[in-house]
Amino acid sequence: MYAQLVKSEGSKSREEMTPEELAFQERIDRGEKIEPKEWMPEGYRKTLIRQIGQHAHSEIVGQLPEGNWITRAPTLERKAILLAKVQDEAGHGLYLYSAAETLGVSRDELMELLHAGKMKYSSIFNYPTLTWADMGAVGWLVDGAAIMNQVPLQRTSYGPYSRAMIRICKEESFHQRQGYAIMMKMAQGTPAQKRMAQDALNRLWYPALMMFGPSDKDSVHSAQSMAWKIKMNTNDELRQKFVDQTVPQAEYLGLTVPDPNLKWNEEKGGYDFSEPDWSEFYDVLAGNGPCNKDRLGARVKAWEDGAWFREALVVHAEKAAARRAQAAE
Amino acid sequence: MPSLPDMNTPEVADLARREAEANPNHPAAPQPDAGQEAFFEALLRIGDSTLILGHRVSEWCGHSPALEEDIALANVALDLIGQTQLWLGLAAEVEGQGRSADDLAYLRDAWDFRNLLLVERPNGDFGHTLMRQFLFDAWHHELLKALSASLDPRVAEIAAKAGKEVAYHLERSSDLVVRLGDGTAESHRRMQEALDALWPYTGEMFLGDDKDAKVAARGIFPDPASLRAGWDATLRHVLGEATLQIPDSPFAHKGGRQGTHTEHLGYILAEMQFLQRAYPGASW
Numbered sequence: 385m386y387a388q389l390v391k392s393e394g395s396k397s398r399e400e401m402t403p404e405e406l407a408f409q410e411r412i413d414r415g416e417k418i419e420p421k422e423w424m425p426e427g428y429r430k431t432l433i434r435q436i437g438q439h440a441h442s443e444i445v446g447q448l449p450e451g452n453w454i455t456r457a458p459t460l461e462r463k464a465i466l467l468a469k470v471q472d473e474a475g476h477g478l479y480l481y482s483a484a485e486t487l488g489v490s491r492d493e494l495m496e497l498l499h500a501g502k503m504k505y506s507s508i509f510n511y512p513t514l515t516w517a518d519m520g521a522v523g524w525l526v527d528g529a530a531i532m533n534q535v536p537l538q539r540t541s542y543g544p545y546s547r548a549m550i551r552i553c554k555e556e557s558f559h560q561r562q563g564y565a566i567m568m569k570m571a572q573g574t575p576a577q578k579r580m581a582q583d584a585l586n587r588l589w590y591p592a593l594m595m596f597g598p599s600d601k602d603s604v605h606s607a608q609s610m611a612w613k614i615k616m617n618t619n620d621e622l623r624q625k626f627v628d629q630t631v632p633q634a635e636y637l638g639l640t641v642p643d644p645n646l647k648w649n650e651e652k653g654g655y656d657f658s659e660p661d662w663s664e665f666y667d668v669l670a671g672n673g674p675c676n677k678d679r680l681g682a683r684v685k686a687w688e689d690g691a692w693f694r695e696a697l698v699v700h701a702e703k704a705a706a707r708r709a710q711a712a713e
Numbered sequence: 714m715p716s717l718p719d720m721n722t723p724e725v726a727d728l729a730r731r732e733a734e735a736n737p738n739h740p741a742a743p744q745p746d747a748g749q750e751a752f753f754e755a756l757l758r759i760g761d762s763t764l765i766l767g768h769r770v771s772e773w774c775g776h777s778p779a780l781e782e783d784i785a786l787a788n789v790a791l792d793l794i795g796q797t798q799l800w801l802g803l804a805a806e807v808e809g810q811g812r813s814a815d816d817l818a819y820l821r822d823a824w825d826f827r828n829l830l831l832v833e834r835p836n837g838d839f840g841h842t843l844m845r846q847f848l849f850d851a852w853h854h855e856l857l858k859a860l861s862a863s864l865d866p867r868v869a870e871i872a873a874k875a876g877k878e879v880a881y882h883l884e885r886s887s888d889l890v891v892r893l894g895d896g897t898a899e900s901h902r903r904m905q906e907a908l909d910a911l912w913p914y915t916g917e918m919f920l921g922d923d924k925d926a927k928v929a930a931r932g933i934f935p936d937p938a939s940l941r942a943g944w945d946a947t948l949r950h951v952l953g954e955a956t957l958q959i960p961d962s963p964f965a966h967k968g969g970r971q972g973t974h975t976e977h978l979g980y981i982l983a984e985m986q987f988l989q990r991a992y993p994g995a996s997w
Binding site: 444447448451454455456457458459460461462463464467468470471474475477478481491516566569573574576577682685686687689690691692693694695696697699700701703 | 764768771772774775776777778779780781782783784787788790791794795797798801814815818819838839840891892893895896897899900903984985987988989992994995996997
């Protein structure tokens with residue numbers, strides 16, 4: 385899940401709604417899609433910008449931890465697969481910024497908010513990728529967690545967001561399978577490779593659980609987003625689903641989920657498991673994760689170092705247009 | 714072993730020749746696959762160049778000036794790595810020693826690499842990277858055109874596939890070189906500086922040696938010098954439109970295609986080969 389703690393408005397009862405708001409809510413309740421030029425409450429628009437923007441930022445910052453291993457990928461094939469994957473992430477960023485643009489905010493504005501620390505990206509990308517097994521674990525766990533959230537978002541009420549999600553989900557599930565394939569290879573490999581695989585699971589398990597955001601009891605602003613079908617499931621529902629799906633996959637790999645309290649609960653038909661350390665989560669969101677400074681610093685540097693490049697393209701386009709106009713006279 | 718003063722005398726050479734005539738297993742005897750060795754070298758020269766350039770380009774992943782550039786550069790790197798798999802795969806087959814493309818990429822030291830010096834140059838700023846790409850693409854495009862008519866059908870087939878990709882690489886890098894050369898004063902300055910700095914690394918692309926002559930004689934690879942006219946024409950056209958000045962110095966650094974590299978290649982390999990070297994024999 386690439387959007388955590390997205391601020392939304394307090395929800396309104398039907399009696400409190402204006403006739404326009406009521407008609408809008410009824411369209412959503414009927415399952416209609418809202419399209420860019422149509423009327424929407426300001427709160428809906430703002431919440432969507434925050435959520436889609438955060439998701440887009442997560443995709444582009446998310447290039448960095450995986451990009452970290454492209455030049456060290458162990459075979460030509462693994463290198464090609466990883467390159468293709470990181471390229472997909474950039475592509476997802478592009479769809480999502482485009483979806484956000486339909487709500488009246490430019491990509492440049494969103495980038496500036498990111499760089500100024502006024503918009504967030506998923507906490508998971510503030511963790512380092514320390515061994516090659518992390519390329520497997522990121523695909524398996526991080527993309528796996530993202531899919532849990534994004535599959536239901538294919539049915540979200542905002543048309544452009546929903547359509548972006550449909551494309552993204554296809555690619556993400558491919559990424560997850562690739563990640564798992566790396567894990568299989570490592571888990572069946574030499575003792576050193578197995579150690580890498582277990583170590584990656586140990587480090588990334590709880591950060592992956594944090595991706596779904598805080599527990600429902602502590603999650604603010606969820607009700608309105610759910611009424612608007614911007615958020616489709618609660619954080620705890622998705623986290624439970626993720627654990628239930630992932631534990632058997634870890635067992636198949638012969639790896640141990642780093643949770644002594646993990647236990648199948650027959651009655652609820654799911655696993656009982658330990659909560660992540662939420663103080664760590666809030667520390668990471670506050671900028672104190674292991675890689676916050678490096679990740680944001682890399683994005684800011686890329687943006688600033690590239691200013692001359694972007695400016696030159698604009699100036700060239702203006703010159704070319706002027707020349708065409710002159711030729712037409 | 715002869716004592717030192719005896720070495721390199723005509724007598725020693727003569728002795729070796731007579732010995733070889735009498736014993737076909739003697740190292741001085743003419744090898745039946747001498748032509749294959751030149752073919753193997755020619756394949757390394759192209760495959761290593763695509764590998765090392767692919768590596769350099771991929772260093773930009775996530776760090777480029779615009780999202781579209783991240784996507785495009787990853788795409789170019791991906792094409793180059795894909796071509797590497799084909800060229801080094803064929804090289805391994807031609808060599809016939811049971812090595813794979815991965816063995817060639819990951820288990821050779823710098824002196825066995827045969828890439829152009831140009832592609833191991835550090836990325837520099839984004840303009841520098843684009844200029845390096847353009848100078849390479851213009852040559853690569855000419856080379857693949859010639860190789861698609863190779864008398865070796867395997868070479869012709871790879872060249873035809875790669876040629877489509879590289880036509881796009883050249884279109885893209887040409888377009889950006891024009892836009893940046895004829896953009897702002899700053900972008901013009903950066904592009905001219907990049908061209909001047911990289912220029913001495915371009916001459917090597919057209920310098921043939923006896924190995925090139927062998928594969929050219931068999932119609933497998935073109936004579937490197939024959940690619941110059943097409944490359945020059947592309948440069949005149951694109952750099953002219955970009956308002957950039959082609960340097961007139963004919964000086965060329967050379968040695969990459971023979972295995973004498975710049976200091977940079979060792980670091981590229983140290984990074985690229987790390988896992989294969991640290992965990993020998995593991996399967997990934």
